[in-house]
Amino acid sequence: MNLINEKITHEVFGKGKIIDHDETFITVDFEDDTKKFVYPDALGKFIKLKDRDVAESMKDILTKEKAEKELEQQKLDEEQRKQAEIAYRRNKLKDIKIHESSQVVFWIEEEEVDAIFTDWQVSTGTIQSGKNEGQPNKVARLRPNSAVLLTVRASDEEEVDRKIIGLYMVNETFSGELNDEGMITAHESYRITLTKEESDKMLFWNYYINKNYPHRTTWNSGRYRYYDNVMTAQILTDLISLKTDENEKELAERFLAYFIEMNLLDDTEIPKPNGALKQ
Template structure:
């Protein structure tokens, strides 16, 4: 909107004429007395356009500007709130000695896929060498706040096709000490099994990202690996969206609520997944 030569009225200086109009300033001639004002702020406070049509057009600009500023202010407050919550979450994790990657992902072999959802028993595997060879692999990070993510990749699939079959919460009295059987105790209530069709939509590498090699998608060996708490919340969030059965949706929401409380995660402010495939 070009306001040069438009006549205005100032609350103090009276009648004047706009002689210059820059992006953020206007210059007004008050009977040979030039005054410079911030644009468009001056029109909201002490300057009025004498041309009614132009004044109405300018008012529309102000309305749009105020709406944009309101949206930006809301966004700033939301971002600030997220930052505060994230800091609080980190402090809680620190004070309660909860590791930020205290979840666990298992690579199920084909033999275990058929019965894991019947007995809900998952082994950490055994140490392959050294003086402790044959003993169960330790999982020192696991606590009652930990979830187990069950994944599978068949021999004829590439690694990027690894899918998530289900999840479970670790038993609520588990202290990280694995017994001789190497089994991770599972919570009797918080368990999720995905159908084959659902699993095809839940690719593991949509969530997992190697911080040192973000584009790498490899799992060369090992029965399990540790997994970030936030990534697990992202998986649960997507499962809730994926499910169509009302009872299963309810169970998934209860699982997520329990998980987020134990891990001090604000379930209303979970960031988008940024796995290697995203």
């Protein structure tokens, strides 16, 4: 807004006229002297515009500028928070020995699905025999870099039809060795559910392979099993291509970036899925 030649009143120097201004300063010619003030800070505090309409217009402009600066500061604060979080994670990773298969996939029963996606936690089940019978299973390989994959096979389906229905990262402080409760709780930010249409296209055995029996699609027993770290990156990559909702796609992209960082993977060297169904 052009303020040159606008008349003003200063609380100390009295009446004057603006003779110059830019994005940083305004220059006012008073009766006895010419003085420079910080723009826009001085306006409305020490300097009052005489023209009421100009003053109102200027007030609106300054209000808008203030809101923009506050938003910019919020973005800066958020970026600093993210950088601090990244630095914290990298520091934590120095103390973590990453196992090549520190991810876990669960066989979820259909009647469990609603509760799991409500509470965002899954039970490891209990030990079935021996001196520790009845105690929760410990998923010892799980660390803050670990993802939990949720799969379902309907009672009238073959094992080959097992579908991925969701996945999440564990909490940043999670340790499978120290988890005595037998519950694996999801990270508050990195958790994804798949629609039925998406699940139908995300068959578990497209990704998972038993290296000793590469053509078999059998899950004989057990509630869970470990799998290699690259597989989660493959699943997330395919989900990003599959998602049509922009918010969900963005979440999957952030999830993948976080996962790659936490597992020290090279995102340019993620191979194509090579599960049993692709042999």
